[in-house]
Amino acid sequence: MIKRLPSLYLLLVGLVLPAILVTLALSASFNYHQAKSSILMEVDRESQNSLKSLNSTISGLLEAYAVNEYEQILGNEIALTPHCALIVEDFNLSKILGSQYITGYIRSSSGKIQSYEPDNPAHKEHLNSCLQRYQTSILSNQDEAIGSLQLYSSDQPLQAELKDTLSQSLLSALLTCVLMAILLMVLSRVFFITPLDQIMAAIGDTDKTGLPNKAIPEQGPRELRALARSMNSMITSVRLSQRDLQQEKDTVNHMAHFDALTGLANRTLFNDRLESGIARAQRHHYKLALLVIDLDHFKRVNDSLGHNAGDQVLTLITQRLSQLIRSDDTLARLGGDEFTIVQEGLDNTDEACYLAQRVLHAIGQPLEVDNQLLYINSSIGISIYPDNGQSSAELLMQADAAMNLAKNEGRNDYRLFDSSLTQDAQEWLTMEARLRKALQQDELEPFFQPQINIRTGQIEGFEALARWISPEEGLISPGRFIPLAEQSGLIEALDLQIIQKSMQHFADWHRQGLNPGILSVNLNARHFQNPALIKTLQDLMSQSGFKTEWLEVEVTETQLMTKPEDAIQVLNQLHDSGIRIALDDFGTGYSSLSYIKRLPITKLKIDQSFIRDLPDDSEDASIVRSVIALAKHLGLEILAEGAETEQQINFLLNNRCDRVQGYFYARPMPADATQLYLTPEPVRA
Numbered sequence: 001m002i003k004r005l006p007s008l009y010l011l012l013v014g015l016v017l018p019a020i021l022v023t024l025a026l027s028a029s030f031n032y033h034q035a036k037s038s039i040l041m042e043v044d045r046e047s048q049n050s051l052k053s054l055n056s057t058i059s060g061l062l063e064a065y066a067v068n069e070y071e072q073i074l075g076n077e078i079a080l081t082p083h084c085a086l087i088v089e090d091f092n093l094s095k096i097l098g099s100q101y102i103t104g105y106i107r108s109s110s111g112k113i114q115s116y117e118p119d120n121p122a123h124k125e126h127l128n129s130c131l132q133r134y135q136t137s138i139l140s141n142q143d144e145a146i147g148s149l150q151l152y153s154s155d156q157p158l159q160a161e162l163k164d165t166l167s168q169s170l171l172s173a174l175l176t177c178v179l180m181a182i183l184l185m186v187l188s189r190v191f192f193i194t195p196l197d198q199i200m201a202a203i204g205d206t207d208k209t210g211l212p213n214k215a216i217p218e219q220g221p222r223e224l225r226a227l228a229r230s231m232n233s234m235i236t237s238v239r240l241s242q243r244d245l246q247q248e249k250d251t252v253n254h255m256a257h258f259d260a261l262t263g264l265a266n267r268t269l270f271n272d273r274l275e276s277g278i279a280r281a282q283r284h285h286y287k288l289a290l291l292v293i294d295l296d297h298f299k300r301v302n303d304s305l306g307h308n309a310g311d312q313v314l315t316l317i318t319q320r321l322s323q324l325i326r327s328d329d330t331l332a333r334l335g336g337d338e339f340t341i342v343q344e345g346l347d348n349t350d351e352a353c354y355l356a357q358r359v360l361h362a363i364g365q366p367l368e369v370d371n372q373l374l375y376i377n378s379s380i381g382i383s384i385y386p387d388n389g390q391s392s393a394e395l396l397m398q399a400d401a402a403m404n405l406a407k408n409e410g411r412n413d414y415r416l417f418d419s420s421l422t423q424d425a426q427e428w429l430t431m432e433a434r435l436r437k438a439l440q441q442d443e444l445e446p447f448f449q450p451q452i453n454i455r456t457g458q459i460e461g462f463e464a465l466a467r468w469i470s471p472e473e474g475l476i477s478p479g480r481f482i483p484l485a486e487q488s489g490l491i492e493a494l495d496l497q498i499i500q501k502s503m504q505h506f507a508d509w510h511r512q513g514l515n516p517g518i519l520s521v522n523l524n525a526r527h528f529q530n531p532a533l534i535k536t537l538q539d540l541m542s543q544s545g546f547k548t549e550w551l552e553v554e555v556t557e558t559q560l561m562t563k564p565e566d567a568i569q570v571l572n573q574l575h576d577s578g579i580r581i582a583l584d585d586f587g588t589g590y591s592s593l594s595y596i597k598r599l600p601i602t603k604l605k606i607d608q609s610f611i612r613d614l615p616d617d618s619e620d621a622s623i624v625r626s627v628i629a630l631a632k633h634l635g636l637e638i639l640a641e642g643a644e645t646e647q648q649i650n651f652l653l654n655n656r657c658d659r660v661q662g663y664f665y666a667r668p669m670p671a672d673a674t675q676l677y678l679t680p681e682p683v684r685a
């Protein structure tokens, strides 16, 4: 428990007043002793004088035996002075009487004067209590001692005077003390307590951050002013740090919720707004529309004019879209060329269609970028709450699906998600929207399946096969999403994502001293339309530290034969840059031998449909034998896909097929499991 201390003011008075009192007491005691010694001196002097004058007055009377007269004089003297006793011993009379003749007067403690009786013990004791004894001899005219005179001085005048002195000292000490206390109170209040009170009041009057509203008053003595000054500068620096912190918080908050390029709401803020929009729509029983807007062929702008021009296009489109929406609506950029509008307070779906038309028109107007006029269109998908879905995820998926429908049906248009779409079409579109999101959210991973040299038993390399690891569904096989990716134009992004991740794993394994051999990756023929393909692959290699000679691209025979002339040109470039080329699914594409001869391929992969029924199916057996013979003839490596049994392996061995990729050896597996298959890299001489 904290002990409650008295106020500073009381502490001051409590400490200073006793100090003053002690000082005054010491000075009073000094005064007292001074007074005492001067009074004693005065008494001494007066006693001496009195003794001397009495001596001269009574010496003649003693000589003349005039006892009564000198007793009279002694009596008068004691009555007029404060002496304690006056005693005379008369030697002449003593001789005559034959015994000591002593006479005189004493003054009792009550002040009464009595004749001195030498034999009275009380009188003797009284003499002992007197202050000082003075004695002188009384001489005759012939200088003969005729008596002695004793004077006992009294301490009564001393006592009285000392009493006065002491009471005066004490009174003045008390007065001084009171005056000092008052002065101390006034001074400390003016110079110390009041400024301190004001400082404390200023400190106590705080804003919501806990800092004083006003500056601390810099007044009072130097130390208090210095204290207030330091507090003010401390408060100023805390305020500055608070301001900096707030600015940083605002920036981080802004970055977390707004798109850096356009300043529009980003995906996070869009999701929040959509959720709260749905809640409002539910409360007030109105409709809400979600528009997903995707620019058509925006990639071409980036590829041909550069990203800077692409950014300008996005900024200009943002300005146009911002003018179309109401203050209650939310315009967001979800990434790339994808915008969304959450339109609230709708009475009917037509309002959303009307907005979509205006968006199409606004985006479709020519855009001036770097002194060039660009014509960009967009495709829009619309989903409606509560007609199409209840949750934000559902609505987004449906709007995405409708947008993909608009794209698939010729672009530069909008589509409403509605139940008139068949179940299959809906599923397809929804899946496409999900795959697009999965690519953005990095949900695809490469699995690796070894390619074995069945003569040596060695792993010569691995094929990278895409797997979609969906948070909702788990592992999704490529049979479900590759055809979808091919049709929706997502295949290029998908391939590159898998290639980039696979290269990273291979480079890491090499760095760990492991030897994964050749990396075979699937490359859809759509890539052949991309003039920057080789550069893109080279960039991916250099980013991960992957070497060109480790790479093999697999192109399916069917895709290759769609536009063989284009393919030959690109494959030649790939081959010239040192990349190996394998012809995948061989036997299914009805290749012309003349083309095969012209293709710069290194490997033929016999499609698994010919292996599946080996060795029993004689037709498949003869096709496989022919393909092996063809490959040998052309000097190509040959690999059989889909071998699952020992009989198939034996057939392939007996028919001079050197390589196999199939479940007999291993299924495609994730990177960490693949690593367990790897052997240390051979030591180079």
Ligand SMILES: Nc1nc2c(ncn2[C@@H]2O[C@H](COP(=O)(O)O[C@H]3[C@@H](O)[C@H](n4cnc5c(=O)[nH]c(N)nc54)O[C@@H]3COP(=O)(O)O)[C@@H](O)[C@H]2O)c(=O)[nH]1
Residues within 6 Å of the ligand: 449, 463, 464, 465, 466, 467, 477, 478, 479, 482, 491, 494, 495, 498, 522, 523, 524, 554, 584, 585, 605, 608, 641, 642, 643, 644, 661, 662, 663, 664, 668
């Ligand atoms: N453009 C891209 N295409 C890709 C990519 N990843 C995969 N794919 C293509 O998808 C198709 C299906 O692939 P997947 O389901 O992975 O099937 C492969 C193997 O798992 C399967 N296989 C291998 N051995 C056996 C076996 O013994 N039995 C059996 N039933 N199946 C087996 O064969 C597929 C091999 O693929 P490929 O050599 O490419 O033909 C497939 O067409 C893939 O190409 C990608 O990233 N991009």
